[in-house]
Amino acid sequence: MESTINPDKKVVHVAVGIIKREQDIFICKRPDDKHQGGKWEFPGGKVEKGETVTQALQRELIEEVDIHVQSSSPFMEIHHDYGDKAVQLDIHLVEDFSGEPIGLEGQQGQWVAIDKLDNFQFPAANVPILAKLIELIK
């Protein structure tokens, strides 16, 4: 039987960008066939070997949403175990970028006002992110 407490479980390290312009955030819909598929997400992806989180974030946002990050700042870090997969989300605020974000991989993408984000279904790990974003506009 598999133990529920497994300190050796592989954790996927993910660089996540909160792309913000005034009071709006750009979010994308995860493809149905991916982990947490069909849910909305803040764009980003796995940090590859030899990359810093900042480098991974820049690469992923070029690949996924066609923007170039000029600078970003750490926003929060979340550890979450989905059971089938454990993730460490390294979330950065991206307010300084060039280009106009678009779902480059065919995924839906849209700007959403911070106070409307709770109308979208996000992965369970994202709950504290939404809470902190709401604090920003209070």
Ligand SMILES: Nc1nc2c([nH]c(=O)n2[C@H]2C[C@H](O)[C@@H](COP(=O)(O)OP(=O)(O)OP(=O)(O)O)O2)c(=O)[nH]1
């Ligand atoms: N990008 C992103 N991933 C999230 C969020 N919340 C959350 O739990 N995740 C999880 C889902 C996935 O298990 C993991 C990110 O993996 P990913 O599938 O985006 O990674 P990737 O882009 O490198 O994928 P791939 O191209 O290698 O298939 O983090 C979020 O807001 N944004």
Ligand SMILES: [Mg+2]
């Ligand atoms: Mg991704």
